[in-house]
Amino acid sequence: VTISRQSYRPYPFEVTAVHLDFDLDPASTLVTSRLSLHRKEANAPLVLDGEELDLVSIKVDGQLLDASRYEVGEHGLTIHGLGQTVELEIANRCSPQANSTLMGLYVSNGVFFTQCEAEGFRRITYFPDRPDVMSRFTVTLRAAKAEFPVLLSNGNLIGQTDLPDGRHEAQWEDPFMKPCYLFALVAGKLTWRESRVNTQSGREVLLQVYSDPGNENKTQFALESLERALRWDETRFSLELDLDRFMIVAARDFNMGAMENKGLNVFNAAYVLADPDSATDANYGAIEAVIGHEYFHNWTGNRVTCRDWFQLSLKEGLTVFRDQEFTADMMATGLDETAAASARTVKRIDDVVTLRAAQFPEDAGPMAHPIRPESYQEIGNFYTATVYEKGSEVIRMQQTLLGPDGFNEGLAEYFRRHDGQAVTCDDFVAAMESVYQKTHPGRDLSVFRHWYSQAGTPRVKVDMRYDDATRRCTLRLTQSCAPVGVERLAGIAVKPPLHIPFSMGLLDADGKALPLKLAGSDAAASDSCLLELTTETAEWVFEDIPSRPVPSLLRDFSAPVIVEYDFSDAELALLMAHDTNAFARWEAGQQLATRQILAATDAVRGGQPASLSDSFVEAWRSVLTATDLDAAYRARALALPAEKTLAERMTEVDPIALATARDHLRAELGRRLAADWQAAVDANQTPGEYSPDPIAAGKRAMKNLALAFLLAGGAPQAEAQVSEQYASSKNMTDRMAALSALVNFGPREAANTALADFFERYQSDPLSVDKWFTLQATSRHTDVETVNGLMVHPAFTLRNPNRARSLVFQFCLNNPYGFHRPDGSGYRYWAEQVLALDRLNPEISARLARAMDRWIRYVPALSAQMKQALEDVRNHPGLSRNVTEIVSKALEIS
Numbered sequence: 050v051t052i053s054r055q056s057y058r059p060y061p062f063e064v065t066a067v068h069l070d071f072d073l074d075p076a077s078t079l080v081t082s083r084l085s086l087h088r089k090e091a092n093a094p095l096v097l098d099g100e101e102l103d104l105v106s107i108k109v110d111g112q113l114l115d116a117s118r119y120e121v122g123e124h125g126l127t128i129h130g131l132g133q134t135v136e137l138e139i140a141n142r143c144s145p146q147a148n149s150t151l152m153g154l155y156v157s158n159g160v161f162f163t164q165c166e167a168e169g170f171r172r173i174t175y176f177p178d179r180p181d182v183m184s185r186f187t188v189t190l191r192a193a194k195a196e197f198p199v200l201l202s203n204g205n206l207i208g209q210t211d212l213p214d215g216r217h218e219a220q221w222e223d224p225f226m227k228p229c230y231l232f233a234l235v236a237g238k239l240t241w242r243e244s245r246v247n248t249q250s251g252r253e254v255l256l257q258v259y260s261d262p263g264n265e266n267k268t269q270f271a272l273e274s275l276e277r278a279l280r281w282d283e284t285r286f287s288l289e290l291d292l293d294r295f296m297i298v299a300a301r302d303f304n305m306g307a308m309e310n311k312g313l314n315v316f317n318a319a320y321v322l323a324d325p326d327s328a329t330d331a332n333y334g335a336i337e338a339v340i341g342h343e344y345f346h347n348w349t350g351n352r353v354t355c356r357d358w359f360q361l362s363l364k365e366g367l368t369v370f371r372d373q374e375f376t377a378d379m380m381a382t383g384l385d386e387t388a389a390a391s392a393r394t395v396k397r398i399d400d401v402v403t404l405r406a407a408q409f410p411e412d413a414g415p416m417a418h419p420i421r422p423e424s425y426q427e428i429g430n431f432y433t434a435t436v437y438e439k440g441s442e443v444i445r446m447q448q449t450l451l452g453p454d455g456f457n458e459g460l461a462e463y464f465r466r467h468d469g470q471a472v473t474c475d476d477f478v479a480a481m482e483s484v485y486q487k488t489h490p491g492r493d494l495s496v497f498r499h500w501y502s503q504a505g506t507p508r509v510k511v512d513m514r515y516d517d518a519t520r521r522c523t524l525r526l527t528q529s530c531a532p533v534g535v536e537r538l539a540g541i542a543v544k545p546p547l548h549i550p551f552s553m554g555l556l557d558a559d560g561k562a563l564p565l566k567l568a569g570s571d572a573a574a575s576d577s578c579l580l581e582l583t584t585e586t587a588e589w590v591f592e593d594i595p596s597r598p599v600p601s602l603l604r605d606f607s608a609p610v611i612v613e614y615d616f617s618d619a620e621l622a623l624l625m626a627h628d629t630n631a632f633a634r635w636e637a638g639q640q641l642a643t644r645q646i647l648a649a650t651d652a653v654r655g656g657q658p659a660s661l662s663d664s665f666v667e668a669w670r671s672v673l674t675a676t677d678l679d680a681a682y683r684a685r686a687l688a689l690p691a692e693k694t695l696a697e698r699m700t701e702v703d704p705i706a707l708a709t710a711r712d713h714l715r716a717e718l719g720r721r722l723a724a725d726w727q728a729a730v731d732a733n734q735t736p737g738e739y740s741p742d743p744i745a746a747g748k749r750a751m752k753n754l755a756l757a758f759l760l761a762g763g764a765p766q767a768e769a770q771v772s773e774q775y776a777s778s779k780n781m782t783d784r785m786a787a788l789s790a791l792v793n794f795g796p797r798e799a800a801n802t803a804l805a806d807f808f809e810r811y812q813s814d815p816l817s818v819d820k821w822f823t824l825q826a827t828s829r830h831t832d833v834e835t836v837n838g839l840m841v842h843p844a845f846t847l848r849n850p851n852r853a854r855s856l857v858f859q860f861c862l863n864n865p866y867g868f869h870r871p872d873g874s875g876y877r878y879w880a881e882q883v884l885a886l887d888r889l890n891p892e893i894s895a896r897l898a899r900a901m902d903r904w905i906r907y908v909p910a911l912s913a914q915m916k917q918a919l920e921d922v923r924n925h926p927g928l929s930r931n932v933t934e935i936v937s938k939a940l941e942i943s
């Protein structure tokens with residue numbers, strides 16, 4: 050069944066108060082729920098959601114309800130004839146131990162956890178499981194004290210008592226109204242680290258990070274990150290923590306990254322636990338970002354929540370934007386102005402790389418949807434790069450259009466209007482618009498709103514004319530956005546234009562920035578100009594331009610679009626060497642590399658030797674040796690574009706040819722620039738105690754990139770250097786980088802020895818074992834047979850999502866050579882694993898199912914086999930709704 054955005058109806062009852070009472074037992078937990086109900090609509094029956102529950106009893110105002118008054122079905126409970134105001138008490142049982150979906154109440158490593166967003170609460174008890182029903186919650190938890198000494202839920206602990214039979218109980222009260230998707234409980238043997246800090250207004254709050262016993266030394270960075278997040282939200286947006294107590298708990302088994310339950314965030318352990326020996330710089334960065342993200346949800350998500358799940362980007366796009374800004378500010382902290390600007394650009398590059406590799410393909414494929422989807426079959430399938438990352442870009446554009454101060458004012462207005470409410474994306478834009486109209490009289494955001502209703506990545510075609518006689522340069526922008534997937538099926542042929550903020554500059558032939566003076570404007574000339582394209586096409590004229598310039602386009606990636614402009618290689622090289630906008634400078638290099646790799650791919654396919662141009666090698670050398678650029682930035686500028694991004698540029702994807710060409714390019718750059726790579730290795734050592742700070746991390750990134758290029762290029766000294774780094778390194782970043790280089794570019798012998806050593810060293814640390822599986826899953830030497838061998842390794846299990854991702858997902862998504870074997874073995878393996886996972890955990894299985902999204906774009910010999918695998922899955926009886934939606938949409942586009 051497809052649910053459509055237009056079908057929203059308010060819930061006919063108010064649930065003013067909820068009391069939940071849990072008798073926790075892994076095999077069978079008894080839940081007693083008391084709801085204070087108030088009718089808002091005459092005659093409407095009370096319809097409660099409920100799944101996989103055993104109903105025990107129903108009482109209305111203390112009286113057992115006669116069986117004739119209600120019906121229980123597979124998806125819930127309907128009660129008829131309720132009065133205006135009633136107290137309803139429902140008792141039911143559920144089975145946490147048997148729950149492998151990790152939605153609702155489940156057990157992980159002997160600890161009870163809950164995950165309710167989006168529709169998990171209905172697996173705990175009968176309830177209107179929708180975000181616009183908000184209530185005051187109190188919770189009583191009861192469990193055996195020896196096994197479950199820590200009992201946590203949302204809000205404040207108001208009482209804890211021992212009970213006669215070795216059990217104990219705790220009572221929690223959340224002072225804020227919330228929808229049930231923000232409910233959480235945790236119960237088990239846990240250790241914790243805590244601190245007390247004062248909020249802006251001087252209230253003392255208790256911050257705690259819980260983890261499995263034995264991990265107490267791995268939670269310090271998480272706790273510090275939480276403190277930084279709390280401070281940052283106060284200073285950047287004047288948003289203060291509203292609770293006396295804020296808890297984070299690490300779970301080994303978790304479907305996603307983390308969950309913002311009010312006052313009790315539950316996290317995938319991968320985004321909490323870190324020490325230098327087991328976590329990489331990237332892990333530290335991700336921990337700080339995710340801790341920030343969940344903390345920021347307390348305002349953007351919890352205080353103001355979503356009316357319905359079509360509005361998911363209201364909280365997710367906005368909160369991703371906030372976490373991206375948080376990370377950028379943290380990276381820039383303590384640096385001088387130039388270094389701070391570069392650090393921000395590095396963060397921007399990282400986010401754009403992710404967007405292009407994950408969201409652009411999604412937006413061109415069978416699952417394409419607007420950031421506010423129009424319909425879905427399973428909401429769990431819509432926690433997507435589009436809702437999150439493109440959603441964040443749409444918020445960022447609003448900040449660009451309003452300016453940082455205007456944006457802050459708009460956000461304050463949003464809270465003034467909607468604190469305590471469940472609202473829509475339209476409500477957010479309306480608050481922003483009220484500020485926009487003050488500073489832009491006569492204008493509005495009506496065209497901008499189309500970003501919420503359109504799918505697909507828009508293209509902006511740029512035409513530039515230069516007139517010697519008048520010294521005028523005219524830039525014409527033309528936008529288009531072809532109907533994609535679901536839009537095409539719905540018969541949509543034309544889409545209205547979008548409001549696109551387009552930042553640009555002009556360089557002269559020597560690479561000097563030209564002052565921009567727009568004809569008819571009296572604004573002072575500046576280096577950068579923000580053009581606002583609100584129609585299909587528009588022109589801007591710049592005056593006093595001495596000669597035909599080179600345009601620098603979409604600076605800082607001011608909109609999530611694809612730019613089309615016919616640059617010559619020489620112009621790209623000029624931009625790469627001189628653009629004052631560091632983002633556009635990086636972009637020029639990526640475009641140059643893209644051209645080289647795509648040309649080499651064609652050569653490989655035609656059986657020709659792939660070659661790369663001298664000017665390209667020199668462009669790479671100039672960045673490699675530009676010591677005025679910081680290491681973190683150079684590491685990005687010298688990295689090769691991602692395969693997923695490159696594949697989108699090919700008319701027909703030949704993944705093995707593409708990977709071969711990309712590897713060839715790396716090896717050639719490694720060989721031809723060997724001395725410079727070696728110099729970069731030597732210049733970017735980070736002796737002394739490990740710190741994950743961005744400067745040190747940038748140096749390691751540069752050094753390890755250089756080592757990989759050296760080894761790939763066959764430098765004679767490289768293998769010894771890499772092996773030595775593997776053996777002697779005192780931090781996981783360097784050890785992993787060395788091992789990864791050995792596995793991918795080194796001799797098999799050395800790689801296998803190091804892999805065996807790594808397992809020996811880290812076998813007791815699950816997150817490190819995940820890394821071990823990932824390295825092998827993505828190695829070019831790994832095929833289906835190898836993966837199947839790894840799947841019977843004692844450390845492997847499909848039940849733990851992190852472990853499944855580390856091997857199965859990594860192989861299917863990030864191993865072009867193994868997965869795309871021409872014999873189709875990779876696709877058959879994919880089908881088997883989708884089905885195996887679907888029996889355990891449909892949400893995770895549906896994620897794996899998406900590995901086939903772009904099947905139709907592959908060379909015919911592969912796409913035919915991919916289609917076969919998709920059909921095999923679709924035809925399997927008993928397939929979950931989650932996987933059904935993904936595979937049927939994939940097949941519909943054929």
Ligand code: ARG
Nearest residue numbers: 166167304305307308429432
């Ligand atoms: N709201 C969470 C976050 O982004 C994501 C939870 C989604 N959970 C799920 N099982 N789909 O921070």
Ligand code: ZN
Nearest residue numbers: 342346365368
């Ligand atoms: Zn979120």
